[in-house]
Amino acid sequence: MADKIATREAYGKALAEFGAEYENLVVLDADLAAATKTGTFKKAFPDRFFDCGIAENNMIGVAVGLSLTGKIPFASSFAMFAAGRSFEQVRNSIGYPHCNVKIGATHAGITVGEDGATHQCCEDIALMRTIPGMTIINPADAVEARLAVKAAIEYNGPVYLRFGRMAVPVFNGDDYKFEIGKGVKLADGCDVSLIATGIEVEQALLARELLANEGISASVVNIHTIKPLDEELVISEAEKCGAIVTCEEHTVIGGLGAAVAECLSEKRPTPVKRVGVNDTFGRSGPAKELISYFGLDAASIAAKAKEAIALK
Amino acid sequence: METKRIEELQEIARRVRVGIIDAVYSASSGHPGGSLSIADLLTYLYFEKLNVDPKNPKWEDRDRLVLSKGHCAPGLYSVLAQKGFIPVEDLKTFRKTSSYLQGHPDMKHTPGVDMSSGSLGQGTSVSCGMALSAKISGKKNRVYAILGDGETEEGQVWEAAMFAAHYGLSNLCWIVDFNGLQIDGPIAEVMNPAPYEGKFTGFGWNVIDADAHDFNSLEAAFKAAEACTDKPRVIIQHSTKGKGVSYMENNVAWHGSAPNAEQYEVAMQDLGER
Numbered sequence: 293m294a295d296k297i298a299t300r301e302a303y304g305k306a307l308a309e310f311g312a313e314y315e316n317l318v319v320l321d322a323d324l325a326a327a328t329k330t331g332t333f334k335k336a337f338p339d340r341f342f343d344c345g346i347a348e349n350n351m352i353g354v355a356v357g358l359s360l361t362g363k364i365p366f367a368s369s370f371a372m373f374a375a376g377r378s379f380e381q382v383r384n385s386i387g388y389p390h391c392n393v394k395i396g397a398t399h400a401g402i403t404v405g406e407d408g409a410t411h412q413c414c415e416d417i418a419l420m421r422t423i424p425g426m427t428i429i430n431p432a433d434a435v436e437a438r439l440a441v442k443a444a445i446e447y448n449g450p451v452y453l454r455f456g457r458m459a460v461p462v463f464n465g466d467d468y469k470f471e472i473g474k475g476v477k478l479a480d481g482c483d484v485s486l487i488a489t490g491i492e493v494e495q496a497l498l499a500r501e502l503l504a505n506e507g508i509s510a511s512v513v514n515i516h517t518i519k520p521l522d523e524e525l526v527i528s529e530a531e532k533c534g535a536i537v538t539c540e541e542h543t544v545i546g547g548l549g550a551a552v553a554e555c556l557s558e559k560r561p562t563p564v565k566r567v568g569v570n571d572t573f574g575r576s577g578p579a580k581e582l583i584s585y586f587g588l589d590a591a592s593i594a595a596k597a598k599e600a601i602a603l604k
Numbered sequence: 605m606e607t608k609r610i611e612e613l614q615e616i617a618r619r620v621r622v623g624i625i626d627a628v629y630s631a632s633s634g635h636p637g638g639s640l641s642i643a644d645l646l647t648y649l650y651f652e653k654l655n656v657d658p659k660n661p662k663w664e665d666r667d668r669l670v671l672s673k674g675h676c677a678p679g680l681y682s683v684l685a686q687k688g689f690i691p692v693e694d695l696k697t698f699r700k701t702s703s704y705l706q707g708h709p710d711m712k713h714t715p716g717v718d719m720s721s722g723s724l725g726q727g728t729s730v731s732c733g734m735a736l737s738a739k740i741s742g743k744k745n746r747v748y749a750i751l752g753d754g755e756t757e758e759g760q761v762w763e764a765a766m767f768a769a770h771y772g773l774s775n776l777c778w779i780v781d782f783n784g785l786q787i788d789g790p791i792a793e794v795m796n797p798a799p800y801e802g803k804f805t806g807f808g809w810n811v812i813d814a815d816a817h818d819f820n821s822l823e824a825a826f827k828a829a830e831a832c833t834d835k836p837r838v839i840i841q842h843s844t845k846g847k848g849v850s851y852m853e854n855n856v857a858w859h860g861s862a863p864n865a866e867q868y869e870v871a872m873q874d875l876g877e878r
Contacts, residue, residue, distance in 0.1 A: 354736065361734050
């Protein structure tokens, strides 16, 4: 775990990189290109970048029109506005006609930091999960973010990509293979499985070390695609470990934890504990401090792991 | 326009209106008022303007039409039937569980429908995206969107209007169906979007007025629109809600309700079918 790079940074770079290969790739932003990092694409391909101004709902519709005429549009804003403000546009204009639009939503979760609750979107995964046919990808590091962008370009249909503001360690190597809908087992274990997504994958790996110090063997799985969920992997983890902890920088309502619990309660009933934002709004503070404040840190995951094991 | 051509278009528009009433009557629900007010416009667009091919509905370089006021699907379906995209008899399956003719347009299952619509305001942005796409690809096809007058109360319409002017989308033409009535009553009483002239001009658009039920007026308006090549164009078509069915005309009660058997007969008489 050497360099730290924010997934939004990798997103902007990936757009600029793949823009050369995919001539139909166009990028839209809503006056946040410097923050979402689509500005990197704008610099490389100014003729294929369109700022929509502070009008996200229109941006979503414009992206749909572009997709219906042969372009591959990425529409970018903060998760709060892309998924929150524009939920109904995403649902009716992108989802219902199953348009080939990619939503690049950055600044997801509480690690937005000092801007505070109005900009810390912890509901986007839940909102997007309710839309039939929507694919949701939440990359954990820069390598995965880059490959997720490529996979989204090559996939025909709507994709919601979730990126973070905070720089996070790069743990995937150059040989990492990414496949939409296919979870990744990062470490073996037999007492409990830590099923994590996004920046929480790092915390889950750290929690595994804490648990190992106490003689507890934890498996760690990276679920980058929350929909469609890799049910096969989730069920096999339940069978092997008999206890699950889900970890996400998102409300515990409707996100990864809910998806895993729904899957297991129907197909392989298993104790599940959810680490996430507990039905509360965010608050201002340095991102790292907020991870602990909201109980998303490795220590909190380790504590929940013991609770899950106790339920076996 | 030649008298003979006008008579031909009037006959097609009459059949479009019959189809609207047949569809809404068969479904026992739907939106006849606003469908009837755009029946002439749809006829003019599909039989005089739009470069489309019923045998190849997905033809890449076709002109695009977004019915942003998607609740007027009966009007769209009926003109698509007259144009040969779908069988006329299918209109009677409108809103039935087994039918592809959904209450609001579904582009995935209806040949000739360029965009699923129904949630007001959203089609305007989609039309902007289509026009932008044609412009940056150097394509000559044109993009049209039909808006309700009540629909212009949606903020997204004005986000889209700003966008179209900013990007100089002179291949885009909106038509606002100004029939003056929305569900809760006259738009002037519910939430008045007038005056359109000043609003659209202020947003950087070329504004043209037309009589919605006079093909010569529609022709003149579209010619004036085409003469404007440096900004987006909007035609404000002054229409009568429920046009062609005596008891529906200018009556807000017919925004979203279907005639009974007796009323259906009167409508068919009004439309020259009896």
